[in-house]
Every structure is written in structure tokens, then in C-alpha cells.
Amino acid sequence: MKGLYCRAAVNNAETKFVIQETSLPDVLGSHQVRVQVKACGLSPLDLKLLADIGVQRDLIPVGREVAGVVLQVGDKVSFFQPDDEVVGILPLDSSCSGLCDVIDIEENFLVQKPEKLSSVCVAAALRDGLCAYTALHTQAHMAAGHTLLVMDGASSFGLMCIQLACYHGVKVLTTSHSAQKHTFLEQLRPSVGVQDPLVVRVIPVYDTGSSDLLPQVLEETGGLGVDIVVDSGVRLLEEEKPQEMKLRPHKHDIISVLGVGGHWVTSHQDLQLDPPDCRLLHLKSASVSFLNPEVWTASSAQQGRYLHILKDVVEKMSTGVLRPQPEEAVPLYEATVAMETVQRQQRKKAVVQL
Structure with missing residues (x-):
């Protein structure tokens, strides 16, 4: 074998x-x-x-x-x-x-x-489903009526987050990294029920980077910001290479779009927050948590919850x-x-x- x-x-x-x-x-x-x-x-x-x-x-x-x-x-x-x-x-x-x-x-x-x-x-999709559950339910405590911003919604993980959030009555915004992905996200519809778009606004970042992110989010939320942000990596510096890094949001942009009491779930292992970033999070009473999809199998402390999540994902x-x-x-x-x-x-x- x-x-x-x-x-x-x-x-x-x-x-x-x-x-x-x-x-x-x-x-x-x-x-x-x-x-x-x-x-x-x-x-x-x-x-x-x-x-x-x-x-x-x-x-x-x-x-x-x-x-x-x-x-x-x-x-x-x-x-x-x-x-x-x-x-x-x-x-x-x-x-x-x-x-x-x-x-x-x-x-x-x-x-x-x-x-x-x-x-x-x-x-192919089990790991992304587990990550989406961990980010939205376990860490961000998602609830109906919340507003969620998903970075790179056309990725396999982003798509799972969008669909899971919409199922629970959450208003979803997302970013697109290409014209093709932008069209795909705008055409997303649920498989059953009312065929309204799953995403209320798709924000393109492939031409302008994340410079349009804050004004568009504030416009969509009436100036209040979002309750939850889920990223797939961030930029720690304003100018980063290679090119695909420029499509990721800068850490300050994410903190800026958070509303009062908001929650940021990040996949960035080496996130570094400067004192001005921490001050802004403090003023908003916002919080940051790190998404580690391996935590369930690395520890047996919550094995029952882990199996419940897996079962719900496949169902x-x-x-x-x-x-x-x-x-x-x-x-x-x-x-x-x-x-x-x-x-x-x-x-x-x-x-x-x-």
C-alpha cells in the first residue's frame, strides 16, 4: 500500500x-x-x-x-x-x-x-466548512441581523462563509479580486427559497486595492460599520509585494470598517498591531481573534462540539x-x-x- x-x-x-x-x-x-x-x-x-x-x-x-x-x-x-x-x-x-x-x-x-x-x-470542502463555522459561530458569535464583511468571497473559504451567514439571516458584504469573480459573486443565489442575491454589495479591489473599502462599507451600513470581518490574510505594510498581496486589505482598513463592539476574525498568523491600531480597537470596544482550523484536532477539550460541527457541515x-x-x-x-x-x-x- x-x-x-x-x-x-x-x-x-x-x-x-x-x-x-x-x-x-x-x-x-x-x-x-x-x-x-x-x-x-x-x-x-x-x-x-x-x-x-x-x-x-x-x-x-x-x-x-x-x-x-x-x-x-x-x-x-x-x-x-x-x-x-x-x-x-x-x-x-x-x-x-x-x-x-x-x-x-x-x-x-x-x-x-x-x-x-x-x-x-x-x-474537497470539509475543511473550508469547518473553518467557516469556527470563524462565524465559535469566534464571532454570529446572530441574525448582524452585518458581515467577507474578504475574497469567491475563494472556497469565503464562499462557505457567505452561504452560512446568509442561512442565519446575516447581511453580507464581500470583496472581489477580479472582474470574473465580481460577476460570480453578484450572481450568487440561494438554492431554495427567495432568489435574492446572497451578497448585498460586492466591492471590487482588483483595480484600486482596498482604497474604496471604507467608504463603500460605511455607505452600505449607514456609517455604522460592520459587526464582523473575516479575512483571508492582511497587509501589515502599505506597500507589499508580490502583486497578490496588494489585493489583501491593510490592517488599518479592517479596523476602520468595524462597528462598535465589532469582531475581527483573522487568518494572519503573524499579525502585528501598532499602538494607534490598538487605540482604535479600544475606542470601538472591538476585538480580534485568530482563526486556527487545526485547534479542534490538536486538542480534545471540545471533541463533542467538533463532531457536531462536522455533522452539521455535511448535512x-x-x-x-x-x-x-x-x-x-x-x-x-x-x-x-x-x-x-x-x-x-x-x-x-x-x-x-x-
Whole structure:
């Protein structure tokens, strides 16, 4: 049996992804489930995070969002039976690669997959759905009547945030990074119910950067600002290269569009706030929280809530409330090249069909 692994870079060498032979233990753990993998999602590997939590190996397993069919269960497993269709995210310290034909995983990292939901779709979008829930429900405490600004709404994560917020009665604004994405966002409609646009205003930033962000947000909110901002990275300096960084909002722009009591959820790991930024947040009684999608599998403190979120994500996908952008599945023999592209571009995703 073969799996995809990352050979960490040494002395500034380039990170390599390699196919390695692997095997499963003969005896299945009491609480483990043996799963035949049907599809596996590929997301960027955060090597720094793995080092921070003490996961240091010569070969690091790659591919953690999996969907498949249960082959065998341990003697103390209570949630699953053979032939059940399941989906889940492998823990950070997993020894298995999700691209193996068969993997062993603890039952408390899996949920049932609805029958009409394809394995490829759920493996590609599960992580983004989890991130959207974490940002909006767990951290920002979203409620009906709130106003939300989603940066880069046409990204897979941004799209999940928009759809989830609209489902809960939140007014959504977003930014677009190209003319094509702008048109796509303006044409977003719910799959059921009243066919009003999901987004009340799409703010283009591909020509002017974020210079038009503040006036357009204030115009749409009657000068009050938004209750929640969810970003996908920010600029810490006014002039940053490469070009795609200029499409990201400056940190001061985000603080400026926040209303009184507003909440900013950021994906930027190395955010630095200067005293004037902190002063402005203080004047607004606003807050900042960091979105770390790995926190659920890195800690078992809230395992029940984590499983509830996963179950709700897949149920909303199956009913059409959450409609992720379709990802074209790549075959297993292209997995190494696909993962290299994902790691290099950081925000791109891929899904492998086994």
C-alpha cells in the first residue's frame, strides 16, 4: 500500500513530496475504524505548526480530509458499522496518509456521510466548512441581523462563509479580486427559497486595492460599520509585494470598517498591531481573534462540539444550503504534482479520487 508523504526541507532546500510504501498493523485498536478511502482533500501543510506542537518526523503524512467506506471496526466502536459511509479529518499526529487505499482512524474523528453527497465534494470542502463555522459561530458569535464583511468571497473559504451567514439571516458584504469573480459573486443565489442575491454589495479591489473599502462599507451600513470581518490574510505594510498581496486589505482598513463592539476574525498568523491600531480597537470596544482550523484536532477539550460541527457541515452540503465550488478530482498518480502546487500557492486546494 502506498501513501503520500512530505520530506521536510533541510538547510533551505525545497520541500519534497514523495510516494512511500506503508502498511497497517495487524490488530485494529479498540476505538479505531478501518476505512477504505474514496477521496482525499489536499490542503497546504503548515510545517511550522507541526514543529510547534512537537510533530517532527522525517516523513510527514499528507492528505487529511478523507471520505470513504468502513471496512472494519474495533471491539469498542459504537458509532459505526462496516459498510457505513464516513467522512472526517485525520489528526495532526496521524501516522497514516489520507491517500492510502485503507487507513485506520479513531472513531471520534469521523461522522456519517449522507448518501447523496459525493465523496469528492465533501473531501474537497470539509475543511473550508469547518473553518467557516469556527470563524462565524465559535469566534464571532454570529446572530441574525448582524452585518458581515467577507474578504475574497469567491475563494472556497469565503464562499462557505457567505452561504452560512446568509442561512442565519446575516447581511453580507464581500470583496472581489477580479472582474470574473465580481460577476460570480453578484450572481450568487440561494438554492431554495427567495432568489435574492446572497451578497448585498460586492466591492471590487482588483483595480484600486482596498482604497474604496471604507467608504463603500460605511455607505452600505449607514456609517455604522460592520459587526464582523473575516479575512483571508492582511497587509501589515502599505506597500507589499508580490502583486497578490496588494489585493489583501491593510490592517488599518479592517479596523476602520468595524462597528462598535465589532469582531475581527483573522487568518494572519503573524499579525502585528501598532499602538494607534490598538487605540482604535479600544475606542470601538472591538476585538480580534485568530482563526486556527487545526485547534479542534490538536486538542480534545471540545471533541463533542467538533463532531457536531462536522455533522452539521455535511448535512448542509447534502441539502444544498452550503454549495462549495466544484473541485475537479485528480487521479492518484498526479497527487504529488497537485500537492506541490497546493503547497506553493498556499490558498489553492485539490482533491484526489482513489
